[in-house]
Amino acid sequence: MSAISSRAPEPLTAPAVSVPRPRTGLVVDVGLAVLVVAMMGLMVTQPGHEAAPFHIMFVAVALAYGYRLWPVVPTLAVVVAITVPSGWLMWTHASEGALAHAELAEIPLVPILVLVMVWHAQRRATALRQVKDMASRQLAGLDREREFFRDASHAIRTPVTIARGHLELAAATEIPDGVEQDLTVALEQLDRMSALSNRLLALARLDSGVALRLQPTDVAELVEGLGTNWSASADRRWRIRNEPTGLVAVDPEWLALAIDALVENAVRFTTDGDTISLRCQLLDSTCIVSVTDSGPGIATEDLPKLFDRFWHRMPPNGPMGSGLGLSMARATATAHGGTLAVRNHPFGGAVFELTLPARSSGPSDHSMTRPSSSLL
Structure with a gap:
């Protein structure tokens, strides 16, 4: 018997650093150069009012750097090229008495603030590159697996x-x-x-991303057929109690494999004469398929690991399974937008409940998914 796996996870992607196109970057560089020249001109022609143009130049550098993310050396060159002439002008005007000497404290402080911003931006860019490389390696590993x-x-x-x-x-x-x-x-x-x-x-x-092929399916009829097939091959007391479900949009091939895995698990953990019950019902907008057995139940410490791939319990009689059936059955439910839960029955045995959203089974179901080939 077979079951299925989960839909492929969303690809791991690292946050991308926005890099402008070369022409846009050139416009930013030219605009910054024009602004710096203009502010230098104001500092020359407006002695005593150098503080505003001085701050505007470094604010422009910070904005341009956040957009362009220049390399470290060119950034340092730009900061020095602005600081030296503007600082010389402020020092000269302060010596002539046109500017208060207290304003000279801005000459080292503002460039230092910009350089701290540059340092943090470079650290962030390095971290993003590392995350991107790590995500690429993980994706390559998943593809190889x-x-x-x-x-x-x-x-x-x-x-x-x-x-x-x-x-x-x-x-x-x-x-x-x-x-x-x-x-x-x-x-x-x-x-x-x-x-x-x-x-x-x-x-x-x-x-690998194979999509489900949703089709209008009578889930109750599907469960009835699976129960009939199993009752002919396993000597158990079979109880099949199905309520009408109507047509539900599911992938019948994958769903049959998932239910098959649940029934196979019940057979493995029961013996001749034990009871296995299959039930299907429609509650509000949810279709519920349950498989109940009268076996030994599931140990409390095993419940969290029950759906792990390649993890399995030793059945009391018969051969051990592959360790993939239950994990694939849960993945089937997840791929349909539903769930698969397990609990111990108060009177002994295990109860597996597979819930599926009772989607509309209109014509749009076929157009929303792509056909899949034969599963096995």
Whole structure:
């Protein structure tokens, strides 16, 4: 049996530093140069009123730098080129008595404030570059992981299929009892490897951004069919209680795999004669599918880890699963905009509840999603 994975997460992106186009940057540089020359002219022609033009020049530098983010050396050169002549003018006018000597304190203080701003802006730019590099490495790692899952699942399929075919041919002949038991074990392990490869492939497909193909689906009918199929293959007391749901916009193929994984989990943790209940109902704008079993339940310390990938519990009887079914079932619910929750039943056993938004099943459902190919 197979289940599916979550929709691929949103790509990790680092905040981008706004970089103007070359022509815009040239306009900013020329405008700043014109303003500085104009303010210098005012300082020359208006002795005693140098403070205002002096401050305006450095405010303009701060604004231009915040927009242009010049390299450090050219920025220092601009600050020095403004400070030296303007400071010389202020010092000269103060010596002539046209400017109060107290104003000379502005000559070192204002450039220092601008340089502190430059330092902080450069630190921020460096941090953003580091974040961008880190995000790029993480994205590359995720891409490699998805490619590995896809390639590994395809690579496993062929030898498993060949080995299974030869073992089935061998099992059809007359062989000693001991060898027959060995063949049975080998076939069971091949079935497990096949299920694992199928789930890895499904995981890689949905993690790579495969969209759900929403279709008007009678969820109650889908659950009824799955329950009927399972009741014929597992000796349990099956109870299927479905209420009419009407047509709900879901992806029936992925949803069937998710419910299949929940039922498979219930079968693994029950024995012959135990009860497994399937129920489907529509409450307000939510469709709820629940799978309940009368097994041993779930230990409290295991509940937080139950949906982790490749984490699994040891069933009381039968082979261990792949460790992907429940995590993929939850991811299916998430991809549909719903949830998958688990709790222990008061009278024993576990209860899994898969909730889905009961979207309108109009024609727009097909236009909102792109078709997907056969899942497995």
